[in-house]
Amino acid sequence: MVTLLHIDSSVLPGEASSSRSVTAAFRKAWEEQHPEGTVIYRDLAANPVPYMTAAAWSAGYTAPSERTPEQSTAFAVREKLMEELEQADAVLIGAPMHNFSIPSTLKAWLDNVLLLGRTAGESPSAEGTPVVVVASRGGSYAPGTPREGFDFVQNYLEAVLKRTLGLHLDFIVPELTMAPRNPAMSELIPLYEASRERAFEDATAKAMELAKRLAA
Template sequence: MSTLLHIDSSAMTQGSVSREVAGTFRQEWQAAHPDGTVVHRDLAVTQVPHLSAAAITAQFSSPEGHTAEQQSAVALREELIVELEQADALLISAPMYNFTIPSSLKAWLDQVVLFGRTGGEGGSVTGKPVTVVLSRGGAYGPGTPREAFEFAASYLEKALNGLLGMEVDVVVAELTLARVNPAMAEFVELADASKAQAHEQAAAKAKALAARLTEQAAV
């Protein structure tokens, strides 16, 4: 039986396109993999603290000498890292905020990237598949005027693959503000098409992942 770790990071618990598309992925994965388990961590509901000095210093000192603050910081990192290590696949939903990812997601990443364990060559999550569902209020794809301002998908690909060695797949919905921003009314049809395509891609990728995990389990 496989486990999918689902991380939501949008501050909006209602009306979030990234959550909605990730929901499609999760539903299709569960439908195709009914014996699987989903562990859901909502970073807007249960916030993960940013990496602290206590957590950093604890990494380079003996556990016997840790203060209560360091012990608490280590326990949190251990909980989050084990949760990631025990999952067979990872699903992350993230909106673009000010050209990059939400700080809540960056906090989670900083906690789970631990060199000598998860991070670096031969880490404990190397090769694990991760699907990133990203929403962007405007257009930042290849060839667009703001392509150079895209630091969400590009960052996550580099962090998840470059630091953790994970296998990254990205689904993107663009122009998500078109239906709420009158100045973007001319882009509504493009926005709807992008969203529909994202749902289709999420569903297809979920089914493919479920089949892959089932095949691996049978070997």
């Protein structure tokens, strides 16, 4: 029985969020392939994980028998989050661009699960696990666009998820999501609609391909 770890981080609820809409499409296709599988779901906007503290960080490099009560309590949260990542057969992350970067709640989750010598280092404990990131954004930051150099979402997540945690990373990028709301972007609505349709198609296709591959 396979396990999907599904993480959403958009501050917008339901269909108001492009990233949540696309991750929902991925999850629907995934569950159709694995109706008896397990989905671990974390909504980081509704239920944020704790931000990193000195106790939580230092506990990761302190023997359990030598931790203070504060360290032990803080590390118990990190332990659960790391175990969820390690137990997952695949990971799905909604990572909308907030002011050119990822939501702070998603950064907090990453800070909690990244531990040198366990999930990071020479032999990361979740190495090779496939992760699909829905990196939605209000504008376009593709090569050749005016704000090409302002995308600190994909570069950052590639550094952390792929190069540090050793996950097998894939992106789905719905862009121009502000076009229907911003009159100055109205001429870009057709491009937004095409990007949105492509994102839903990619989500379904990637979910089905990945689900079948893991079931083989």
